[in-house]
Amino acid sequence: MNIVDLDERNLSLYLVCLEDWSNEMKEAGKMKEDWYRRMQHRGLRVKLAVDDHGTVGGMIQYVPIEFSFVDGKDLYFINCIWVHGYKRGRGDFRRHGMGTALLEAAEADARELGAKGIVAWGILIPVFMHASWFRKHGFRTVDRNGMQALMWKPFTTDAAPPKWIRGKFRPELAENKVTVNAFCSGWCPAQNLTFERAKRAAAEPQFEGRVQFRAFDTFDREDVRRYGISNSLFIDKKHVWSGPPPSYEKIRELISKRIKRLR
Template structure:
């Protein structure tokens, strides 16, 4: 069995991390990975770091982390490091645990603790139960969305931002409020699909975009990803399908 090796995030493995778990290579996913890669690179000067797990020459997982003041996650705190995502494509071989340990060792030098956005679900992405087994404790929650943390030194616990969204109508139009971010590849894809579909309806649709990758925007609204059609939220659990976006616009147009 090939030994596992943990390497730093670098130009050598940046596209692997930017691509996330999407193996499909088509124009849409490749473009989104490039957008995500540019964002990751821009944040390196602000303290973004990462680790990539290898088996031989093959990457099999990654973790990325950054100071909370530059985080794209809707959580508030000080002197903390945020882990937006941990990915391991090979299960049951300790890659995730090794990546977490490497991130913790690194974060101890620059912060007083780690914050992890997680979920109470059985899906593979950021399950709260996994991190709790590694010693992380609940700091705050909204339904199944859980903020976990582990303190290395005395520090106040983090908490979820309050939402500050108010729908503003436009006479005779469907208003689409798009909150998106560059840290999640599916959000990048979703945003581009929403733009394209809204153009199809011309002056009947007003698209308002909010780039929650910008910390100031995130702090103002407390939303890192959402899609509203005339004030009504719609979430598919993955990147919104074009047909679904059209359906929501058509329903809103029918009652104007």
């Protein structure tokens, strides 16, 4: 197995998180590509794990923390590490050392780039990025926000620990309309998918004139700071999503229910 840098040949594969078989990835639209084009010049690093037959099975992407959605300085932040684990498409590559090799390569790269440490986020229950997996690789938790842990591995004694950006978003509701507030930073196709579904559902002809859709671009950390949110969906005051993307039908139903309660 080899760890290689992302190149143009593998770009489209990276943009769909190696899930070139997935219709949901197509539905997630072009936001990941836009994010990539903007982040390319801001220090984004992407590495891929390639097996002995030349098939890409895993990826890791990390950015200078100043361009992430958490507070910190002179550190690199891992947006995500992903080893393809489905039987569909290219197949299941997990538990063959790809994840460890990707993490080690990113860490070595961050050191070489002169960072003072490397940071990851993880979930404390076994879904998505597992905090326990990073702990196993020497990361320590420095901050918690509900079920989410922020973990780091400092390289120098003067490294300052990162922090979650916290804030409370209080949606302003439109007069006699359902308000849909959708926050999206672009780096994660799963989050982009939720955004795209919400936008499409809000524009359903049957809801014409009854829904106000507001899009918040949280690419910049300053915008994350302003709202205390990087990716989220609110329908009126209800925070809809904090996990896997809800289906289009679910979002449409939630909007429809709120419309029925309008005068």
